[in-house]
Each structure stands twice: as structure tokens, then as C-alpha cells.
Amino acid sequence: MSWFFEEVERMPTTTAAREAAAAADSRAEAARIFRLDNEHLAFRYTATLSDRAGTEPFERLSDPDRLRLWLAVNGIDPGRRPTRPQLADAIALREAVYRLGVAVAHALPVAARDRALVNEAAAATGAVPELADDGIRWRLASLDTVAAALGVIARDAIALLGGERPGRIATCDGPDCAGLYLDASRGSTRRWCSMSTCGNRNKKSRMRARA
Ligand SMILES: [Zn+2]
Structure with a gap:
């Protein structure tokens, strides 16, 4: 019967092990759906619409579950499925960040409306950073955890676009890409x-x- 016990031991038995297995599954699924290779959270988020310079930009945030998945694998899990209006807010924020990034990259005028939208999203409270095994994870202790998660992205965008981090903002030369x-x-x-x-x-x- 020893083979039987070996099998059992290999199964995730504790809650932590089950959570780790579920997280690994989510990461694998997210890696299949999204491009997660940009170093900076806010710019990585803008890549959820890819092939921006091509004839057919590709929307990877096609439904609320995908938004939750993206947030979860990026350390800002809202803990529940976003609503459709929240998905619309999330996409509006993403596009404002992208337009502002392009404006900074190419020294174009910045739209006041985009700046206001990002600033407003950044004002969401209830997100506390924690050091985790794999970097930063955010504990969202707000009534609206989706807004709190988007607030984390908006604040990262402000740090990048406002020049808090050393470097030059640019758009990718890849054919069809134009990613920030x-x-x-x-x-x-x-x-x-x-x-x-x-x-x-x-x-x-x-x-x-x-x-
Ligand atoms: Zn690119």
C-alpha cells in the first residue's frame, strides 16, 4: 500500500498548499492570456490592450473575470468578481494612463481630463502594501476593493508619469505594439x-x- 500513501502525500493537504496550487494555476492561466513582462505595474496594465499600433488592437480584458485574474496575479486581488461598470471604470483608467504615457513619451499636450481621471482613481483608499514571497502584495481593506485595486495602479502611474522613477518614458518600436x-x-x-x-x-x- 505504500504507493497509495505516496500519492496522498503529493496531494495538497493544507489550506496553504491548496492556495499555493490555486495561485500557480492562476499564474499559468494569466501568462497564457496576458502579457505580464513589463516591469512596471501601471505600464503592464496598459498592455492588457495589445497591438495598439496595429490595425486590430487586441482587448485582453474582455470580461470581469479576466480583470479579476489580472489584478490577482499582479498582487492586488479584489477578492471578488468586478461588476460590468467596474470593468468599464478599469478600462477608462487604463486608456487614460496610456494616453498620458504617450503624451509624455512624445512631448505632446496632456489632456486635463485624463489627468483628472487618474488623480481621482488614485484617491481610492484602503490598500495596504505587504511584503510577500514574490514581491509586493496589497491588502485591500475597502468596501470597494476593485476601486482600491485600481487606486494602486493609478498611484503607480502617477509615480511613473510624474518622474518619480529615473528613466525616460517611451513607446515600443515593435511592429503593431506601441506599448509603454x-x-x-x-x-x-x-x-x-x-x-x-x-x-x-x-x-x-x-x-x-x-x-
Ligand atoms: Zn512591444
């Missing part, structure tokens, strides 16, 4: 939102062109 990133390289030589996706794609196409 913060170039912290010496001499501002970075061209891609992420080396593992757009940078890699470019490297491969250059190699094909040479072959």
Missing part, C-alpha cells in the same frame, strides 16, 4: 517594451532577413 515602458538604460538606448517578446521577435526577424 520606462527606459532606465544608460544613454536611453532601449527600444522594446520587453526583450522577451517584442525585442526577441525583432531579433528573430532580423536573423531571418539575413538568412
Whole structure:
């Protein structure tokens, strides 16, 4: 009967183990649906609409469950399914952050309405950062945990767009991408939102062109 006990031992038995297994499942699902490789929370969030410079931008936040999944794997789990109006708020915030980022990147005028929207979202209270095994996790102790989670993103956007972090805001050169990133390289030589996706794609196409 020893094989039987071995099987049992391999199953997650404690709540913590079950939670860890569920979190790993969520991360795998999120990695399949989203692009999670941008280093900065607010810019990573803007990449939930991808291929922005292409003819058909791709909406990855297609329903409230996906919004919850994205928030959860980025350390700001609201603990419940967002409503449809909350999804609309989340997308409005995302697009305001993106437009502001493009304006900063290309020295264009900033829309006061976008700035007001981000500032208002940032005023949501009830989010407390905690150090976790995998970085920062936010404890959301508000009545509206979705607004609190969006507030975390909005405050990160303000830190990035307001110049609190050293670097230059730019848009990706990848074909169809135009994703935002913060170039912290010496001499501002970075061209891609992420080396593992757009940078890699470019490297491969250059190699094909040479072959
Ligand atoms: Zn890119």
C-alpha cells in the first residue's frame, strides 16, 4: 500500500498548499492570456490592450473575470468578481494612463481630463502594501476593493508619469505594439517594451532577413 500513501502525500493537504496550487494555476492561466513582462505595474496594465499600433488592437480584458485574474496575479486581488461598470471604470483608467504615457513619451499636450481621471482613481483608499514571497502584495481593506485595486495602479502611474522613477518614458518600436515602458538604460538606448517578446521577435526577424 505504500504507493497509495505516496500519492496522498503529493496531494495538497493544507489550506496553504491548496492556495499555493490555486495561485500557480492562476499564474499559468494569466501568462497564457496576458502579457505580464513589463516591469512596471501601471505600464503592464496598459498592455492588457495589445497591438495598439496595429490595425486590430487586441482587448485582453474582455470580461470581469479576466480583470479579476489580472489584478490577482499582479498582487492586488479584489477578492471578488468586478461588476460590468467596474470593468468599464478599469478600462477608462487604463486608456487614460496610456494616453498620458504617450503624451509624455512624445512631448505632446496632456489632456486635463485624463489627468483628472487618474488623480481621482488614485484617491481610492484602503490598500495596504505587504511584503510577500514574490514581491509586493496589497491588502485591500475597502468596501470597494476593485476601486482600491485600481487606486494602486493609478498611484503607480502617477509615480511613473510624474518622474518619480529615473528613466525616460517611451513607446515600443515593435511592429503593431506601441506599448509603454520606462527606459532606465544608460544613454536611453532601449527600444522594446520587453526583450522577451517584442525585442526577441525583432531579433528573430532580423536573423531571418539575413538568412
Ligand atoms: Zn512591444
